[in-house]
Structures are given as structure tokens and as C-alpha cells.
Amino acid sequence: MQVAVCSAVLLRSESANDAEFLVLRHENVVLRRQSTGPVHHEPADRFWFAALSRLVHRSRWQEVFPVAPGTVLDLHRSFIASK
Numbered sequence: 001m002q003v004a005v006c007s008a009v010l011l012r013s014e015s016a017n018d019a020e021f022l023v024l025r026h027e028n029v030v031l032r033r034q035s036t037g038p039v040h041h042e043p044a045d046r047f048w049f050a051a052l053s054r055l056v057h058r059s060r061w062q063e064v065f066p067v068a069p070g071t072v073l074d075l076h077r078s079f080i081a082s083k
Contacts, residue, residue: 019055
């Protein structure tokens with residue numbers, strides 16, 4: 001399985017890999033900020049997930065984002081609607 005994951009990472013575009021890396025780094029920031037209790041994503045966190053969702057292929061959302069794919073879509077919709 002690791003070979004398949006490694007080859008998939010190598011074949012994806014550089015921007016998709018960079019976006020996935022940014023999502024994981026931001027998730028790490030959120031988790032460090034809230035070391036105890038349930039994780040709560042602030043509006044700025046939701047903005048990052050919505051913005052980066054455009055760069056990560058939808059088939060990878062479940063593996064990349066710390067929220068459900070439907071939530072990512074809702075975040076993106078609400079971000080666009082607020083403009």
C-alpha cells in the first residue's frame with residue numbers, strides 16, 4: 001500500500017501536493033492551539049480549508065481534511081456566498 005501511496009503522490013501536480021501539505025500544517029496548528037477537549041475550527045480555519053479545497057482533488061478530501069467532505073463543500077459555499 002505504501003508503494004501505491006508514494007507513486008500517487010509523485011504523479012499528482014505540485015500544487016496539489018503543496019495544498020495538501022498546507023492543510024496538514026494548518027490542522028497541526030489548530031490541534032496545538034487546542035491541546036485538550038474537542039477540536040473547534042474557528043472562522044479563519046474554515047477559510048483555509050475552503051480555500052485549499054480548490055487545490056486538492058476531491059477524491060483526496062476524505063484523507064486530507066480533518067472534516068467530512070460535505071463540510072468542506074459547505075465551508076466553500078458559505079465563503080463564496082459571503083463575497
